[in-house]
Amino acid sequence: MAHFDFPPGNVASPGPDDPGKARMTKRTGVFAAAGIAAVVAGAAVVIPLGLGAPAPAPAPSAPASEWSQPAGPAEVGPAVTYYSQPGPPAGSPLENVEPLKVEVGSDLVGTSLNKGFAGISLEATDLGDPDLSSGNASMVKLLKEVDQPVLRFGGNAVDRRFLWTSSNEAVPSNYQGDEAHPVKAVGPADLARLNTLLEATDATVSLTVDLGHYDPNRAADMAKHAAEIFGPRLLSITVGNEPNGFGLNGVRPNGYSTEQYVAELKAYANAIHAVAPNVPISGPGVYDQKWWQPFIDADIPQKKILSFHNYPQFSCNGSDPVGSPTIANAMSQLMHDRAADYQRAAVKAGTDSGLETWLPETGIAACPGSNETSRTHASALWTADYALNAAQLGITRLGFHSSLLTCKGGPPMSVICSAGTYPHGNGQMSGRANFFGLSMVAELNAGKFLKVNSSGGGLAFSYALQNEDGSTTVALVNENNPEKAAQTEVTLKLPGKAVTGTMTQLSGPSYAAEDKTVIDGAKSEPPPLAERATVPGFAYRSATQTFKLTAGTVTVLNFTY
Numbered sequence: 001m002a003h004f005d006f007p008p009g010n011v012a013s014p015g016p017d018d019p020g021k022a023r024m025t026k027r028t029g030v031f032a033a034a035g036i037a038a039v040v041a042g043a044a045v046v047i048p049l050g051l052g053a054p055a056p057a058p059a060p061s062a063p064a065s066e067w068s069q070p071a072g073p074a075e076v077g078p079a080v081t082y083y084s085q086p087g088p089p090a091g092s093p094l095e096n097v098e099p100l101k102v103e104v105g106s107d108l109v110g111t112s113l114n115k116g117f118a119g120i121s122l123e124a125t126d127l128g129d130p131d132l133s134s135g136n137a138s139m140v141k142l143l144k145e146v147d148q149p150v151l152r153f154g155g156n157a158v159d160r161r162f163l164w165t166s167s168n169e170a171v172p173s174n175y176q177g178d179e180a181h182p183v184k185a186v187g188p189a190d191l192a193r194l195n196t197l198l199e200a201t202d203a204t205v206s207l208t209v210d211l212g213h214y215d216p217n218r219a220a221d222m223a224k225h226a227a228e229i230f231g232p233r234l235l236s237i238t239v240g241n242e243p244n245g246f247g248l249n250g251v252r253p254n255g256y257s258t259e260q261y262v263a264e265l266k267a268y269a270n271a272i273h274a275v276a277p278n279v280p281i282s283g284p285g286v287y288d289q290k291w292w293q294p295f296i297d298a299d300i301p302q303k304k305i306l307s308f309h310n311y312p313q314f315s316c317n318g319s320d321p322v323g324s325p326t327i328a329n330a331m332s333q334l335m336h337d338r339a340a341d342y343q344r345a346a347v348k349a350g351t352d353s354g355l356e357t358w359l360p361e362t363g364i365a366a367c368p369g370s371n372e373t374s375r376t377h378a379s380a381l382w383t384a385d386y387a388l389n390a391a392q393l394g395i396t397r398l399g400f401h402s403s404l405l406t407c408k409g410g411p412p413m414s415v416i417c418s419a420g421t422y423p424h425g426n427g428q429m430s431g432r433a434n435f436f437g438l439s440m441v442a443e444l445n446a447g448k449f450l451k452v453n454s455s456g457g458g459l460a461f462s463y464a465l466q467n468e469d470g471s472t473t474v475a476l477v478n479e480n481n482p483e484k485a486a487q488t489e490v491t492l493k494l495p496g497k498a499v500t501g502t503m504t505q506l507s508g509p510s511y512a513a514e515d516k517t518v519i520d521g522a523k524s525e526p527p528p529l530a531e532r533a534t535v536p537g538f539a540y541r542s543a544t545q546t547f548k549l550t551a552g553t554v555t556v557l558n559f560t561y
Contacts, residue, residue, distance in 0.1 A: 077540025083503040083533035085550050093486030097551070100457030103493040104464040104474060109449035113391045113465055116204060118442040119150035120415060121361045121399035124158035124208055124241075125184040127194060129404050131418070131427040134196035138429040142416055143201035145431070145525035146442040151198070152206040152360045152399040154241040154285065159212025159251050162186065164222040180405060180423040191229045204233045206360060206397075208285065209272075211240025212251040214264060220271035227276040235397070236282040236305055238360075239268040244288040258294040269300035280304035282358060287311070287366075289345065296353045305397075306350035307358040311366035312339045312386075313373070325365035327378045327511050331479050333459060335382075340389055347394040358397040359390060363413045364434070374412035375432055377482070377508030377552065380517045383415075383437030384506065384554045385477040388463045391441075392449045400438060407432075433508070433517035439525045440506050440554050444473060450495070457488055458551075467558075472496070474557045482552025483510045492545045496561035499541055502532035506554040529558055 120143075126132065131139060143149055161183040163171050168187065177183040198205060207226055209219035219239070226234050240246075246256035261284070269281050282305035284295040292306060312335055315323035322329055322338075329335050343359065350357035364379050364386075365371060373379050383400065390398050402414040407430065409422030415435040418425030431439070447465030450472070454462055460478040467473060472494060480488070504526040508517040519526050526532075535557055536547050549555060 075541045077499065077538075080534040080538065082536045082538070083505070085503075085505055085536075085553070085555075086507050088485075088487050088550065089483055094484040095481065095486060097458045097480060097485050097488045098456040099489040099491065100454065100460075100549075101491045101493075102452060102454040102462050102474070102476075104472060104495055105451045105453070106466075106495040107451045108466065109392060109451055111392055111394045112448050113388075113441075113444060113446060114396065115446050116148040116150055117391055117396065117398060118146055118387055118438055119152060119203075119360075119397065119399040120146070121152040121154065121401040122404065123155035123181075124153045124162040124210075125182070125186070126157075126404050127153055127186045127190050128184040130193070131404060131429070132194050132197050134200035136197070136427055136429070138427070139197065140200050142429050142431055142435070143197070143203055145439050146435075147525075148202045148204070149442065150204045150206055150235060150360075150397055150399060151194075152208075154208030154238060154361065155401065156241065157181065157184075158208045158210050158241045159246070162210055164210065164218055166221055166225060180410075188225045188229065191226055195229050195233070198230065198233050204235050205230055206236045206238070206282070206399075207234070208238045208241050209268065211243060211264060211268070212246065216264075216267045216271040219268050220275050223272040223279055224275040227279050234279060236280045236307075236358075237272060237276075238282045238285045238307060239265050240283075240285065241361075242286050242309060243284060244286040244291045258291055261291070262294050262298045265295070265298055266300055269298075269302065273301040277302070282307045282360070285309060285360065289342075292346065292349050296349065296355065304355060305358050306346065306353070306355040307360050308346050309361040310339065310342055310359060311363055312342075313365035313367070313371075316365075316367035325367050325371035325373050327372050327376065330364060330373050330378050330382045331459065331481075331511060336385065336389070336461065339386060340393065343390050343393050343395060351394065356396050357394060359395050360397060360399045361401045362386070362398065363401050365413060368411075370412045372512070375514040376511060377433055377513045377517045378511040380433040380437035380506060380508065381477060381479050381511075381552065381554060383434040384440050384475075385461050385479070387438065387441040388475055388477065389461065392463055400434065404429075431523070433513075433515060436506055436517045436519055436523070437554065440475075440504075440519065440556060443526045444475070444556065445469075445471075445529075445558075447473060457490075458485065460488075469560075471558055471560045474559070476549060476553075476555045476557070478549055478551055478553045478555065480551035481511065482508065482550070485551035487548040487550050490545075490547055490549050492547075492557075494543045494545065494559055496559075497541045497543050498538075498545065498559040498561055500558075500560045501535040501538045501545060502529060502558045503535045504532050504556050505550075507550065508552055511552065526556065532558070 161177040163185045175183040243261050246252040281302045284291045285307045287309045313325040347357045400415050403411045406422045406425040407417035419428040420426030445467045447467040450464040458480045463475045465473040506519050
């Protein structure tokens with residue numbers, strides 16, 4: 001529930017007293033790591049190592065207790081350019097960090113990271129914004145930096161101030177908006193314009209239809225035109241946005257129950273199926289777990305996806321101190337575990353019922369306006385870890401809720417924003433700190449998650465992927481304090497003897513630094529694999545790699561064998 005324009009409701013995100021939620025235990029695939037941070041990191045072109053040779057099968061992993069280096073001199077490989085990461089802060093080490101040991105095995109977790117996993121959620125009224133076009137070079141550039149994203153349209157606007165019309169109807173007088181959040185009518189020409197952007201960026205789209213103003217035939221007309229215009233780029237349609245809140249926020253002033261929702265969902269789904277029979281239905285798109293099962297049990301055609309919303313920092317009034325929007329909460333093991341437990345529950349509900357599980361609307365906090373996490377480097381670190389862990393748990397689509405409003409004055413949680421004068425700006429779009437956390441994940445190769453064992457290190461998390469070409473990707477999200485923590489000595493054991501090892505890294509000078517997050521020293525996506533520098537101290541034809549990592553970084557390593 002992103003409160004961009006309405007007061008917060010009773011957000012039922014996981015709390016410490018709810019079953020299956022808060023937990024402090026470490027798990028396989030999650031570790032603590034460290035380092036520290038400055039802002040500028042340099043990456044140079046890698047000199048290829050052993051190109052053209054077929055990759056041998058990965059060697060079996062050694063037991064986790066065997067951490068000694070192999071005896072004898074290391075084999076010397078071709079000359080390379082090593083990656084130069086930001087150094088530790090002045091006077092380091094202000095806080096020592098225990099050495100980190102990570103072992104990547106050959107066993108699979110059973111989940112995958114697919115291209116198109118990560119995306120951006122927008123308000124339904126943004127469908128009428130002319131900036132969503134292939135003619136907007138800045139928007140095209142941004143979407144390409146989150147490689148094949150899904151654009152989801154819904155949010156608070158869809159059930160309040162959004163009108164679909166294919167016949168140029170006037171907006172009813174009882175629809176209410178304001179300068180920053182105007183009422184908008186959207187029609188087929190808007191979808192056609194959006195499709196030019198999808199084609200230019202190889203993006204896909206997921207739509208939400210208005211349930212607040214009950215009209216199944218109007219929703220079906222929108223679905224029919226969307227299916228015709230978008231074709232296979234249309235991934236799903238959701239009926240209503242967060243209907244669990246309708247009775248609380250005035251959309252349905254007389255209250256709204258799960259029974260009413262299911263009855264109306266059936267009418268909408270049947271009407272949509274009659275004119276767009278191949279379009280999947282996703283739902284319920286709520287922030288209350290009690291609404292999952294009624295959707296799962298609903299007898300509707302094309303029910304394919306269980307969708308839910310989650311904002312881990314949901315306590316806008318401070319009633320739940322560990323759920324309040326603070327940097328201390330965001331950069332904590334508890335926040336990671338609470339989010340993971342809620343996601344795990346959703347994945348189980350979806351898997352048990354034969355449905356995919358999507359998280360199409362999320363963000364670090366549900367609260368309106370600025371808070372101490374807004375626009376910060378901490379939000380970039382959180383975004384990368386949150387997305388990676390969601391994918392590893394089995395969520396197949398994820399969208400960070402955002403806005404097309406201006407960088408100054410617009411919603412500070414948004415991953416993108418426009419230059420120019422508030423509220424609507426000039427359409428020159430740029431990414432905030434959390435956008436670069438999203439880009440680090442979106443630019444990963446598609447692969448299958450590998451099991452990881454780790455020990456030591458401090459506050460950080462590790463993930464590993466087996467890629468289609470036989471290479472291994474290791475992502476290390478180091479959430480130790482970049483202003484205080486020493487660089488961490490890392491010992492990494494791989495499932496084979498690596499002949500190349502490349503590196504790219506997101507960094508920033510402090511948790512609280514605003515708009516200073518960079519990838520390899522620049523406000524841009526990670527460079528292509530072939531252009532990345534080599535892991536410092538890379539050991540040629542060795543399964544054991546040792547290096548240091550700076551705190552407050554997200555580091556992606558890629559190894560070939």
